[in-house]
Amino acid sequence: MIELQGLTKTYDDKDVVQDISLRIESGEFGVLIGPSGCGKSTTLRMINRLIPLTRGRILLGDEDISHLKPETLRRRIGYAIQSIGLFPHWTVADNIAVVPRLLKWPKSRIDARIDELLDLFHLAAGEFRDKYPHQLSGGQAQRVGVARALAADPEVLLMDEPFGAVDPLTREVLQNEMRRVHERTRKTIVFVTHDMDEALKLASRIAILNAGRLVQYDRPIELLTQPADAFVSDFIGKADLGLKLLSRRWVNQYQDRARTTPDAASGRPSHYWETDATGRPTCLHGGRLSDGDPEARTAVNDEWIATPGMPMKEALSRMVWYRVMVLPVIDESGRLIGEVSMDGVMGRQP
Known part of the structure; x- marks a missing residue:
């Protein structure tokens, strides 16, 4: 002290x-x-x-x-x-x-x-x-x-x-x-x-x-x-x-459950994650910003993943830069544990 x-x-x-x-x-x-x-x-x-x-x-x-x-x-x-x-x-x-x-x-x-x-x-x-x-x-x-x-x-x-x-x-x-x-x-x-x-x-x-x-x-x-x-x-x-x-809010405060299968019940395109045998996210189906194909399949790279302790300002910046509406949230081993989205940011108090 x-x-x-x-x-x-x-x-x-x-x-x-x-x-x-x-x-x-x-x-x-x-x-x-x-x-x-x-x-x-x-x-x-x-x-x-x-x-x-x-x-x-x-x-x-x-x-x-x-x-x-x-x-x-x-x-x-x-x-x-x-x-x-x-x-x-x-x-x-x-x-x-x-x-x-x-x-x-x-x-x-x-x-x-x-x-x-x-x-x-x-x-x-x-x-x-x-x-x-x-x-x-x-x-x-x-x-x-x-x-x-x-x-x-x-x-x-x-x-x-x-x-x-x-x-x-x-x-x-x-x-x-x-x-x-x-x-x-x-x-x-x-x-x-x-x-x-x-x-x-x-x-x-x-x-x-x-x-x-x-x-x-x-x-x-x-x-x-x-x-x-x-x-x-x-x-x-x-x-x-x-x-x-x-910059003083963290991804884990905005984190939602990540879908790993299509949402057939909705009757409209929706995003979901593809993972490998270890649980690491490999592809995003859908989830692109409006200038792309909303159903496109996009390979996940290390530059647009999020971690629970990442500032939301950084996560939002990655979404804008990589033209995606959602980021995968991974744990220390790289396993998919959730997602964070633009809708989630805009729908909650900063």
């Missing part, structure tokens, strides 16, 4: 952070967001005592961080930044092992932790352990940076715009990885970003700052549906509000 109580930072008689109070519970993914210069990165750095606060208190659990030795605090808090900061002449394994070695962990424990984290971030140990940072792509290096921040199993992970320097495709992959890692580790995370879509995708709670002040701190759905004022409404953006709402 991280709690800020009246947090204030003053430079040259100007309050760049003004009386911020909020609480991020254990296991939550808290996001700080706002315009440039709003104080979000300054707030994050005060949590790690990289810069001193002027007034207020910061609690880690039930302890005031000002009462902790800096080295003790930083062993309890992992820190990942946009520039990554990997040591260029050290291997991936050596970079991840920095803090565990400072803590004098046994070599066997360090080696096991390196392999565990590489596996967590889908980096094969046999391939990546002995590589150097210059041999990694930007996305791979960023994953190693986050793995290093998690190496000593800290209570809290601070992340300062960690994906801001990578291309949009890599950024989306890293966001998905971060969601998965958070679900698996249940770490308390404080994440700074300037990207509202990124915040909505990742956050349990979002703090919107403006001119150093906390304007609203809420769950994503409450921010979207009950903005505190015009600034919050404008900052979130009204033009694609419906899609933003769907």
